[in-house]
Amino acid sequence: MNKRKLSFWEIWNMSFGFLGIQFGFALQGGFMSRIFQTLGAEKDAIPLLWIAAPLTGLLVQPVIGYLSDRTWSTRWGRRRPYFLIGAILSSIALFIVPHSPALWVAAGFLWILDASINVSMEPFRALVADKLPESQRSYGFVTQTLIIGIGTWVASNLPWMVSQMGISDAAPSGVVPMSVKVAFAIGAFVFLVSILYTVFTTTEYPPEDMEEFEREKQKKNQFIPDILNNIGNMPLTMKKLGLIQFFSWFAFFTMWSLANPALTEHVFKTPVPVEASYDMELAESEEAFKLASTAFQKSSNDVGRYMGTYGLSSMAFALILTFYTSRKRINRKFVHMGSLILGGIGFISMYYVPSPEWLALSFTLVGFAWGSILSMPYAMLSSSVDPKKMGVIMGIFNMFIVIPQIIAAIGGVNFAYKLIGEETINAMIVAGISLIVAGFCNLLITNKDAITYNPKEV
Template sequence: MSFGFLGIQFGFALQGGFMSRIFQTLGAEKDAIPLLWIAAPLTGLLVQPIIGYLSDRTWSPRWGRRRPYFLIGAILSSIALFLVPHSPALWIAAGFLWILDASINISMEPFRALVADKLPDSQRSYGFVTQTLIIGIGTWIASNLPWLISQMGVSDGAPTGVVPMSVKVAFAIGALVFLISILYTVFTTSEYPPEDMEEFEKEKKQKNKFVSDILNNIGSMPLTMKKLGLIQFFSWFAFFTMWSLANPALTEHIFKTPVPIESAYNMDVPESVIAFETANTAFQKASNNVGRYMGVYGLSSMAFALLLTFYTSRKRINRKWVHMVSLILGGIGFISMYYIPSPQWLTFSFSLIGLAWGSILSMPYAMLSSSVDPKKMGVIMGIFNMFIVIPQIIAALGGVNFAYKLIGDETINAMIVAGISLIIAGLCNVLITNKDAITYNPKEAI
């Protein structure tokens, strides 16, 4: 039932690893990149609560409750993934990011609810960690695609303002994997019907309750959910900073190959044209390597999730302490980027970040699902997404630029800000006191 997340993560990894590169290739200034990314959190803020609410009120004997949304999102996401690297202008690429992120969110939110729908409380840590394992596989493979395709002989060079063919091929492969993996889940996974079908049909017929229901659920969210929201705020501020600024930060600070500015070259002189093309190809190859190293955090999260999968299938874990330690280690990974002497050390940095990522994708959802009404799981998961998208919106509207420039003008300082933010998120775990959220003993459930 979680296999479709492989495709979703192909979409997210290609978006997270290479969207800033596409923006830079199309002429975006590095300080404008976070604002161009605002499409991602804004669409999540709007789409996820709506899809969660609608999927809670959907039932088809053939298609179930969540699967129709998987399928719609997969078709739209695959189309957007294929088209985005072919954007001829910056504003078109930004528009495709809106479509892509909205479509991915249509598929993603019901996947979270599906795990909670189908698994008893005793298996939810196991279920969300297994989902994280699949996400890690997708992150690693997708992040390596442009580099791998380049190694196979596909060109990294391209005229000014044109995305290289290696990136276009990678996004096309991602679109295909997205669609196939979602179709696999749709056609091989069954769903449980509502326990009380008569009451379910009665609730479906009630109209004009959408906004009031959303607001009521926001107003009555459990205290544990609010505390988890604070942790999520600092966690996702950190990762948005990485996705939007890692490419300019690392190509400049680690690889010493910043994106060339065409106005700095006399394009009427053949030697200057050659120099520009050489610098641009070097930037594109460095960007391939940034994506490849970013894939390490997917591999690391996969290994971490694998260990947790084996452990949580047999014994209980303290979700609070696992999440705290993982986030702090991830913060150290971000900060280490400023000090590493060569690109090879990025493997170490992103390995630590992967521990945080693996925990972010599992522990908060396991803690939350043990603290809310199962009948409202879809809408609650959608509302919980607010604590993911609000920090990203704040970061995109200037928060990340303001924060890192308090340290210095170099873009690498954004990675230090991400590290500090992740450490704060880890320390906020001391606020979680709900025993059901912190741990669940499988033996006590038998």
């Protein structure tokens, strides 16, 4: 099918729903560990509590990719029904999760939230490949990254912004502060509205051969065989990208799960207080606990705010690449390699920052890696696979995102950082080393179509 080139605003409209998706992911990534700690979780238990996120991605994304490849509605298209269903469920979960009365409830809602976000997210990756000609693929994925950067920065700052408006960071023991509850409610609203914007401003191409499409759709019991067949016949470039993704996502899972305890302790010197350490029958001890708890919540706001910097720098990274890739070719391999190495340096620098303000620079470097992770692997992959299977291939590719996170969650990250020392800040050093390894793994990519694409050659 000859696909026409789309204008910037057409690509913007089809990608705008990612703003809401990233609000969900940024609130989850920046503040779920804080919620877990507030509800009494031990530091070493936090990665395991996060296992919901990668497990749901492993199960949901290939299924949604497979189903969306076989969906067509003259009114709603192929991918948009999944955007909408995921948005409704995600918004409900985002609103409820900070109101969790107990740790197990919060962990359960994380399962629901992450599964719902994945229902919306996977088809967005496939939509770029569906809608755009090869010459605009890098442009499309980078535009998504630009919107993701905006969402990451705003959502990561939401609890701090809400707190600045006078909504309290203080709360009784085991209760999430009102500032976090309001921030998650705003996130739920933005999630739903941004997805609706894309659903109603974007059209989709129908299947190229409708008769063949209907025949494929009528086949029974093909899901598992098709998934296994596609895994077995995975292109070599996809396997090499998978190795890069493994180390990249191990690093970012480490950040999402342990940055809050690591930085509140090491940089802000305000670890979460343990109620059992205070004699709550004494008024002065109770007051000391409240002060320590409020200090932890405020420094957690600041950790989220500084983490938001990586969304801002990834946005700047994406903006530069958006303008550049709309006119000229790039070497995707070397762009990705350099970005990941800079991100690794950013993580390692967190151990050495002399004051909290320096975290802005650390997370700026991390943002270069994040911006590249969200665009370059998908641009390289989309040039190496059958376009008719784009949804299921993108879903299978997600395995290389979730498997390292599962390994990290079930003890990998705790084991790795304790090889360096007992302090939780060592987890950020592990994240940095992992990103640098991922960067050098790009040297394995040799497929010329994956490495570079010249718009002038079309």
